[in-house]
Amino acid sequence: MxxxxxxxxxxxxxxxxxxxxxxxxxxxxxxxxxxxxxxxxxxxxxxxxxxxxxxxxxxMMYFVLKYKRKSANDETPYISHDHKLxxxxxxxxxxxxxxxxxxxxxxxxxxxTMPKNAFEIHVTGQKWAWNFDYKSGVSVTSSSSEEAAFVIPVNKPIKLIMTSKDVLHSFFIPAFRIKQDVIPGRYTALWFEAEKEGEFQIFCTEYCGDLHSQMLAKVRVVSMEEFENWMQTHPSRALGQMTLAERGKYLTNKSACTACHNFESSEKKIGPGLKGLFGKERQFEDGSKAIANADYIMESIYEPQKKYVKGFGGVMMNKYLPKDLSAEQVSWIIEYIKSNK
Amino acid sequence: MSSTPGKNYLNEKSGLWSWLTTLDHKRIGIMYMISVLSFFFIGGVFAMLMRLELFAPGALFEGNTYNQMMTYHGTIMTFMVIIPGVPAFIGNFVLPLLLGAKDVAFPRVNLMSWYCLMVGAAISFLTLFFGGVDTGWTFYTPYSIQTNGTVLMVLGAFVMGFSSILTGLNFIVTVHKLRAPGMDFFKMPLMVWALYSTAIIQVLATPVLAITLLLLASEKLLGVGVFDPALGGDPVLFQHFFWFYSHPAVYIMILPAMGIISELLTTFSKKTIFGYRAIAFSSVGIAAVSFFVWGHHMFVSGQSELAGVIFSFITMLVGVPTAIKTFNWVATLYKGSIEFRSPMLYALGFIFLFTIGGVTGIILATLATDVHFHDTYFVVAHFHYVMVGGTLMAITGGIFYWFPKMFGKMYSEFWAQMSFLFVFSGFNITFFPQFILGATGMPRRYHQYLPEFTSLNQISSIGSWTIGIGFLIALGVIIHGLLKGEKAPKNPWGGLTLEWTADSPPIHENFETTPVVTAGPYEYGR
Incomplete structure (x- = not known):
């Protein structure tokens, strides 16, 4: 009642x-x-x-039960229409x-209608991770392995300026009843204001391939104080204090390499596991072989379709261009791979 | 023209070749029946496998395998089952009979459209040997451009599109030129109105699909930048093109099904249809407005907000003629003499499920709620309520209704009713939980899901097995009827439309003498 x-x-x-x-x-x-x-x-x-x-x-139920056929000779009235009804x-x-x-x-x-005073955050979708870039320089990535990386302050309008690196994605936060497609080659925007602290689920709702259903993330809503503290101490602001291998690890996560590759184990995901790769012999689909040295790794990042590791023929890895990962950054990733013996 | 006693369209000639080269609309209809039912079986197997995977995610298939099954299920069911299901299969068989005609206007074109469907389907299935396609049946760019099998699949859909265009053209001319003497437009059965409206959409909308698919192929093969941002194209443009066809296509799927329902309800309640003109005009009205609502698939796609508002408004307008039809059907039952035969059960089941599909359609047409429900299981549930609960229920009801006319044999009424029981209950068990799944946030096209979605997914999977059993029973009923069925009389249900004055099965050119029409199609109680 x-x-x-x-x-x-x-x-x-x-x-x-x-x-x-x-x-x-x-x-x-x-x-x-x-x-x-x-x-x-x-x-x-x-x-x-x-x-x-x-x-x-x-x-319908009332009529079919009430007017159930009694005999084959039932007479029915001729009711053709009723304009008023x-x-x-x-x-x-x-x-x-x-x-x-x-x-x-x-x-x-x-x-x-986007508010004028909103706190702006850049969002980039890519197969299969969400990247969040704050104006302060803090940059976080949510791929399936790591969730709740995206932090925002409570009671503050947030505007997301979104684009995609590859195909269509769609940014959906059920708790705020908002959704917007994320499109390569142009920007779309979304705004909301969280009024409760806590963690809320984010889904990708535009089909984007093999791991579409794992392209998840969480938004953590915290007090303004906690938010500022989080931003001050975030490791992405302190690249200069990291070793090259640490920077490489940070990049493999940020560039969503980890969506498809294990770096700290040799178990396969979508692509091969990469622990202990450096200096080993690789066998390819066409029967050829090569030593996995720095040149090979660079080629595999910039031209992934050139050689397919045996057992992975036709697995489409995203091509990274120098604008996505500079040569300097590739060398950090190589250092990281080297460190995983 | 008189015919040899004992001869009918089935036994007049024999041999496979006589079927493959036949120009008889009834034989072509039966060939469509065999093709469509086979495709339905294959598409159904994909559906079962998907639900099996979703019962325990990760146990059976990897993401890519699941995505391919999802794509083939969607492509087969839309392009090879539901689109040809009513117009090409049932329409082919009954349209000339309903009109009192000897055949359709262009029998050769009619045969050619069957070959278009078969060639197109064969091309689509070829993709399975080239690594498969995993784009979903919508082929959204730029993902579809990056996948290898897409061009072949799209070529298949292109060729099948011509089947649809040719059938539509044929039916428009047939309705205009081949009506029996005395049958003016307002003495045509409502099934004819529905097929006529559908044919108009087929002729006007399908070419747009063909153009879109050609553009997609030229982009992929020749590198012309249309949809791919890497080549300077616009991926959202593809969605506009795609839905400009595919939304009207939804009405290609549902309008003729509505026609079947009007036939079944009048015959099994022995009552004239309530509001003949309202139903007839609402078919035409839906067909006309259907061209201006495509953007309601794109409220969150990045199209302008103003466009979203306009499309939401026009979509609401489609709701009105749809509501009118439903009310008229229910009013037809008032003071009728209602007989619970299996076709009637399917018709009543249609109204039940279609009403749920309709009201949830309004929820999705409303802007703010659609933003939340878009691309979730809520949408999946909605369109299955309309396409399966609506169209497939109508097709099955139609098969059981015209089966005696098609083959001159009766089928087991008991088992036909059992099939309804399983399909109807299984359908609700499968798809009703999906509304809740979607509302609480589960996106569609997911082969894995968060733990909180588990129990509803499992209920849904159990329901899918129930539907499967139901359709297998229906198949058994058909085969048993074909082999062992009793001989059917001319008019087993007491129908008043012209096909029931022809023999069961009809002779080669349908009627011994061309019928002359003096009254409306449903003059019960006069």
Whole structure:
């Protein structure tokens, strides 16, 4: 009964009333007020749908049971049409559709109007990781192996400026009811304001290949104080204090090499495991062989389709260009591979 | 023209060659039936394997294998089953019979369209020998450009598209020129209106798909930059092209199914249709508006916000004629004499499932809710409710309805009803949980999922086995009926449309003498 009353309050008081407790059972946790506004609209739609369903299917069930055939000679009346009735059942749905259209438009406009004072973060999608670049220079990457790397302050509008390195991706945070495709060759944007601290799931929702379903990330919402502390001490700001191998490790994660390769074990993922690779002999699909030296590793990064390691024929590795990874950076990665004996 | 007693279209000539070169619309219809049912079986096996993988992710397949199965399931079911399913298969068999005609207007073109489907399908299946395709049936760029098998798959879809265009052209001319004397447009059965509206979409929309696929192939083979940003193209442009065809195509799939439902409901309630003109015009209305809603697939694609608002608005307008049809069907049952035969069960099941598909369609047409539901399992559930719960239920009902006419034999009513029971319940067990999965955030095209989605996924997989059993029973009913069925009378259900005045099975050119029409198609109670 309380649920029913709650539903009626949504129906009657309209736009902003919410029955959060009820909504959260059929929708993800609400990360802010916008989420609960979307849920109110959804609940209105659900209730309206349920009522129409009961009317239509209830009517159908009632008629088929009541007018079940009694004999083969049953007489049926000739009822061809009824203009009044037909007008009513066209016009009433039309009004409901226009109402939900306007309601949906209102919320959509709210979600798509970027605030001026937002905290901006660059997001880059690539197969199969999300990269977040803060203006302070802090840079974090979420690939399937590492989650909850993306940290934002609570109660502060966040604007994500997004693009993709390779194919289409889509950035979806269910808790904030927002989603936007991420497109190579141009920028799209998304904004939200988290009103609760905690961790919230991020999904890629545009199909992008083998590991599409592992292109996950989490956003961690913290207090402003904690956020600033996190940013000050983040290791990505201190590359100069790292050894070359440490920088290489940092890059293999940032450039999403780790999405497909194990570096600290020789177990295969999408591509071969790379522990102990340096200086070993490699066998290729075409039968040829080579020693895995620095030149070979550089070629495998810039021209991955040139040689396929035996057993990996046709596995399409993304090609990295010098603008993605400079020659200097490649040498850090080589140092990292060397260090994993 | 009189015919030899005992001769009909099935036994008039014999041998495989007589079938492969036949110009008889009924024989071509049966060839479509065999092809479509075989494709449905293959597509269904892919679906079962996908649900099996999702029962325990990682146990069976790797990501790439799953993605290929997802792609073949989608491509086969849309291009080879649902699109040719009603117009080309059932439409071919019944359209001339419903019109009182001897055949379609262009019998040779009709045969050619069957060959187009088969050649296109063969080309598509060839991709399996070239590493397979894993782009999903939507072929979104730039991913599809980077994959090897895409061009071949796209070529297959291109050739199959011509099957669709030719069938549409043929049906438009047939409806205009070959109606029996006395049958004006408003004396045509509603199935004819539905096929006519569908044919218009087929002729106008399918060429756009062909153009899109050609552009995609020229980009891949010749390096012309159209969609690939690396070549200066725009990947979102592909989506506009693709949905400009594929949204109207959704109506190619559902409109003729709605036509079947109008036929089944009137016959098994022995009652004239309520609001004949409203249903007829709503078919044409849906066909017309269907060209202006494609952008509702793209609310989060990066198209302009204004475009999103306009597409949301127009999409709401499609809801109105769709609602009208549903209300008219239910009103037709009022004071009828309702007989629960298996085709009728499928028709009632259609209304049940299609209503759920319809109301969730409105939820998806609403901008703010769609942003959350887009590309989640909510969408998967919605379009399966419409395409399987709607179209496939109608096709199955249609097969059981016209089976006696097609083959002159009856089938086991009990087992046909059992098949309905399994398909209907299994369908709801499979797809209803997917609404909840999607609403709580599970994206589509995932071969692995977070632990919180496990139990609903497993329920869904169990449901899929139930559907599988249901369709296998239906197949058994058909085969058993063909082999052992009792002889069917001319008019086993008491239908009033013209096909029931022809023999079961009909003679070569359908009617002994051309029928003359003096009344509407459903004049029960007059």
């Amino acid at each position: 309380r649920n029913l009353l709650a539903m009626y309050s949504v129906l009657l008081t309209g736009l902003f009333t919410t029955s959060s407790a009820w909504a959260e059972r059929i929708m993800p946790a609400q990360g802010n007020a916008y989420a609960s506004e979307v849920d109110s609209l959804y609940i209105f739609l659900l209730v309206a749908s349920l009522i129409s369903f009961i009317l239509v299917i209830g009517g 037909e007008f009513l059942w066209s016009f009433i749905p039309f009004l409901i559709f226009m109402f939900v259209f306007a309601w949906g438009w209102k919320l959509f406009r709210e979600a798509r």
